[in-house]
Amino acid sequence: MPKLTGKAKSLDSPYVGGESTAWVKLRHVRSVEATVAGVTGTPRRPEAVLVVLADGRRAVTSPRLDAGLARQVAAAVAGRLHPAPDGPAGTYLVAADPPLLAEVVVGTGRHATVRFVRIRPQV
Template structure:
């Protein structure tokens, strides 16, 4: 397995699934992060595949206690006043190495792990979820205590998962992810893994933009139903986040949305959240970068 790896993604559904051998994990509001413990050190990877070791050096330092060859998938989170803060995680991810180090001193990050992709013996993604979960817990049990690398809370009891969903929203829990016990770790989006969110949002792939790459006015997004649409004009915060990625994206020329609006098509690797209630319109509202 080579760096970077394509991560597994869950499909958004309205309710928790029912039936045997479902396992449920708390979904926290942070930054998707894959930790690679190499023979030389530790590398951290974002969902897009970018190397994000620099802003999360405190997590990289914790990862040095893992055996070489281990690859873990999880969420980098920052807790502020007892609540998981996406804004704090976003600030860290967007910081220079020097500023990230200062933020880490005040608000150290946690890596909440939900899967193991590789062990010293090799790639284990084809193994069933239940096997990987047990192996992951074994690996994490070998870390010194206390550690900032921790296992996500999980249960095979649907009623417990529903109680989590109903009661933990104010603590920064974004929802619940459901996984069949026999499921492998499959790259890309799969209907086998399901996520139930509190927020009325959907994920959308950024497929282009209007304006200049360093000063985009709107984003062209591919919605879950396959349609493409332009966003409303994005604000300064979103511009600052996406502009560096758009500047390095491979431009494919001019294209038109499903409604006929022109935009610059590009392979960006960016995923954003879009307000679900706006996706039926030609112009939709982007809330944040995932």
């Protein structure tokens, strides 16, 4: 998904050439849905989420999950994890039935990171 970037200023603020604190940089990003394929770290304290994007690409989310997001992910994958047979130590796969979905933001440009936002509610 594209990241839209622009600048804005107050209507009553005059234009000042060069660097100006009157202008504020705005970024708008769109989140997308991804399938949770696994986690890294431990089942009780995941560090990152392994996801499969809609186009089939696999990615590891970055940056490291904070404590609140780690708790959310740990609760969602509880009882569904098994060690990855050919992955590095500390990599766990999620049972795929039913699929577990996450909301992520996919970066654009040279740092195409995938940032975890939240686990989607099960319907």
